[in-house]
Amino acid sequence: MRKIGLLGGTFDPPHHGHLLIANEVFHELELDEIWFLPNQEPPHKEKSDLITTEDRLNLLELAIKDVSYFKVETIELERSGPSYTYDTIKQLKDRYPDNLFYFIIGADMIEYLPKWHKIDELIEMVSFVGVNRPTYQEKTTYPIIHIDIPEFHVSSSLIRERIQEGKSIRYLLPDSLINYLKENHLYESK
Template structure:
């Protein structure tokens, strides 16, 4: 049975924090692959209205290049309306019946689990894996494996703000992603 971690997010833009989390979970749980799953419309926040899905997907492709264990799953990009994880996992489990899935979430989402859509059904479809995030607790009544990840306090919103104000983002995201952003004049560059 193939063991696959799923890291969902807007990846707006994808950065070294995402890659670090994916790599640490891959290693700690001895998974076969990590699938990066960009959201179309996450139910808990609004994605940047000016960044097209195609651009986010291309940035993600640039970010993961060179790591054979990192793949992209686009199932949520093809759906309309809010992307509920329970619906996504039903579809993925049906399509990949020989796989065991581990859904990676940050400590901010661990605290939010009681509010997830159909959480009681979802915990039967996927194993949650929690990773630390500064200023959040990882205590929950739901079954969550915990993986320690070195602290890297970086976020996509912080990167967007730095780019908008002309600050450097070097060493916060891969150079091919920075180059793509600059070529496309994204985030005010």
């Protein structure tokens, strides 16, 4: 059985925080790979629609290209409508019956678990891995594998804001992504 970590998100844009979480979980749980799952339409928040799905995918591919155990899985981009984790895990388990899946969530999502679509069925299909996030509690009645991650306060919304304000985003995301964003004038004020 291969052990696969799953990290979902809009990745709008991906940043060093995403990479740090993926790398820490990979090593802590001794996984075989981490699959990044860019979603089409997140059910719990609005997608920014500032860039295309193709650009988000290109940025994600650039971010992980030098890490052999990172992979992009586009299963959620292949479906229309909200990207419910239950549907994704069901499809992944059908496609890859010999894999054990570990779904990585931040502490903000741990608090939100009772509201997840088909959470009781989902909890039987996948192991949840909760990573710490400042200002959020990690309390839940659901079984969660807790992993401490070095604190790195960065978010995709912070990066988008800084770009629109003309501020530096250096060290918040890989240089290759910064170059891609600049070359394509992404997130700049209109």
